[in-house]
Amino acid sequence: AQSVTQPDIHITVSEGASLELRCNYSYGATPYLFWYVQSPGQGLQLLLKYFSGDTLVQGIKGFEAEFKRSQSSFNLRKPSVHWSDAAEYFCAVGANDMRFGAGTRLTVKP
Amino acid sequence: EAGVVQSPRYKIIEKKQPVAFWCNPISGHNTLYWYRQNLGQGPELLIRYENEEAVDDSQLPKDRFSAERLKGVDSTLKIQPAELGDSAVYLCASSGGAVGAFFGQGTRLTVV
Numbered sequence: 211a212q213s214v215t216q217p218d219i220h221i222t223v224s225e226g227a228s229l230e231l232r233c234n235y236s237y238g239a240t241p242y243l244f245w246y247v248q249s250p251g252q253g254l255q256l257l258l259k260y261f262s263g264d265t266l267v268q269g270i271k272g273f274e275a276e277f278k279r280s281q282s283s284f285n286l287r288k289p290s291v292h293w294s295d296a297a298e299y300f301c302a303v304g305a306n307d308m309r310f311g312a313g314t315r316l317t318v319k320p
Numbered sequence: 321e322a323g324v325v326q327s328p329r330y331k332i333i334e335k336k337q338p339v340a341f342w343c344n345p346i347s348g349h350n351t352l353y354w355y356r357q358n359l360g361q362g363p364e365l366l367i368r369y370e371n372e373e374a375v376d377d378s379q380l381p382k383d384r385f386s387a388e389r390l391k392g393v394d395s396t397l398k399i400q401p402a403e404l405g406d407s408a409v410y411l412c413a414s415s416g417g418a419v420g421a422f423f424g425q426g427t428r429l430t431v432v
Contacts, residue, residue, distance in 0.1 A: 251425075309421075
């Protein structure tokens, strides 16, 4: 069965610092992978997705993620974090049957 | 283009009462999902529709939850009777293919 693990429940970074959020997945075939962001009281917004091809994918708001099949990982990165990036981030796997991780809450220090 | 629309945004009910949530997906999206999100957790799939057919309802607690998607467009999720443990955010999402799902803002249900 497919599943997603986000090892970090909460991460705090300083504004302007780089960010990496970890995601590990379990999936029987070539995975469809997604990162979503959720601000308080809001629905989920799609940041980026990977289906095939180039393993480094670019998303909105300056985010990127790298698919590493050997490590079953799809980590999200951003070179310089802005205060407005503070939110909950969810990794998801699956095509029509998306399953989500438990999320990582990002706090940005001034 | 309008996104996924859900109503109501908030609902407070007493336990044992019925409640219903409504979702209108993005026009042309054949796939519709209902997810439940408990506080501090990721969304959990309740049911997935392809057009009007429920193709995955394995996680739907069928003793008290029901859903329908008549005519393959908008959908309703119902709980009857509600229990305290049903307090959560209920998210609707739609997809036009393997491009990821688009979510509504959710309905926050509080059962007291």
